[in-house]
Amino acid sequence: MSITESDTDRAAPRAEPESTKRRDIIDGARRVFFDKGFDGASMDEVAKAAGVSKATIYVYFSSKEELFEALVLNDRARSAEHLFEVDTSTGDVASVLRRIGISFMTMMVQPDHIRLVRMVIAVAEKFPRVGRSFFDAGPCHGGQRLAALLRQQADLGRLVLDDDLADAHLFLNMCQGKLAKELLFGNPTPPTPAQIEETVDRAVRVFLAAYGAKA
Incomplete structure (x- = not known):
């Protein structure tokens, strides 16, 4: 008996976080979710957008909720990789904070980000795990990354912090x-x-008035 593509996919191990097919499914899901919203999207439409069978999707994701959660985590991880890529060893602390703030806000006001936040808020009551995953991978992770950078600035004598994480948020x-x-x-x-x-310049001035090291 011959083995079809779907049979091969069905036999594939579930843990393939970086597989090309998994990325294709998430990319297809992104287009469908952003166009139809969570409730309006169907797995048939995701399969068509991703160029795979619906059976193949279920090899990687057990439900629409799990697929949406994977999309949220994927997008937040990609944003976090670039959000705080600044050289903290050179320049004054105001310049470092300004670059971080502008990078952060440029991402925050992107139409796709706004659509994603709206969808997460809409499904969070029904699927609280999705809301928690978004918070952990987005605001929580971003705050932790910034807290580490603020601590570096404090170690350089540029800031006097109360609480790294609270100050970052x-x-x-x-x-x-x-x-x-x-x-x-x-x-x-x-x-x-x-x-x-x-807006960022105002935030930098207020932040440094409170936490900037005094001469």
Whole structure:
């Protein structure tokens, strides 16, 4: 008896986090979820968008919830890889914070990010694990990354911190101002780079007034 492609896929081990087929499924799911929303998306549509059979999807993901959770984790991990890539050994602390804040806010106001946050909020009550996964991989992980960078600056004598993690979240929240919330609640016009810079510069001034090392 010949072995079909779907038979081979069905026999494949479930733990293949970096497999090409798994990435194709997540990419297809991203297009469908962003177009139809979580409730409106079907696994048939995801299979068509990914160029695989529905049976193949279930080799890697047991449900639509699990697939959406994988999409959330994948997107947040990719964002985290680039979010805080700054050279903290050179320049003054204000410049370091400014670069981090602008990078963070440029990502936060992207249309795909806003759509993803809206979907997570919509499904979090029904599937709290998805909401928790988003928080852990996004805000929580971002805060931890920034806390480590703030500690480096404190070790260089540039900051005097109260609590690394709490101070990191405070800075990120100040960088957002009202810009991200306006988009989440329906403002169709994204902020300009100048508006992002103005909000971040204000956050940097306030943060350094509280935590900057005094001469």
